[in-house]
Amino acid sequence: MPTERRSLLKRLLGLPAALAGLTETEAALPETRQDVPLYQGHTRLGNLIFISGAGAHFEGDIRSHTDHVLKEIEKELIKAGSSMQKVLKVSVLLHDLSDYQAMNEVYRGRFGNKPPVRTTVAVRAGVPNDSLVEIDCIAYI
Secondary structure, eight states: OOHHHHHHHHHHHTOOTTTTTOOHHHHHSOOOOTTSOSOOSEEEETTEEEEEEEEOOSSOOHHHHHHHHHHHHHHHHHHTTOOGGGEEEEEEEESOGGGHHHHHHHHTTTTOSSOOEEEEEEOTTOOGGGOSEEEEEEEEO
């Protein structure tokens, strides 16, 4: 009997691992499901909202990528019940540190008159999926 079915039987019947035909190692391993997403767009803890990193996965320069990413962050903040003006902390990952000035030109003013604290780093191996920038943030409701 495949491990997955044995695991299901064990859970349904409440059987100890040995009776369900599982080794202790098999019983302890979490099931992996391909239909479960790797991450959420945001999560909440009390009045804090944590927004996942957003990238731009299309051809373009740092300005177009930064503009796109900030718009995606804003959409997720609104979906979570917050706004750009309620962002407390931002992390910016750049593919290339030479894009710092151009990214700042697009970034400036997007969070209102009282900008959040920010960390900006250039990622040695690059930002995933050919994005020139990835941004995540923490906000409040």
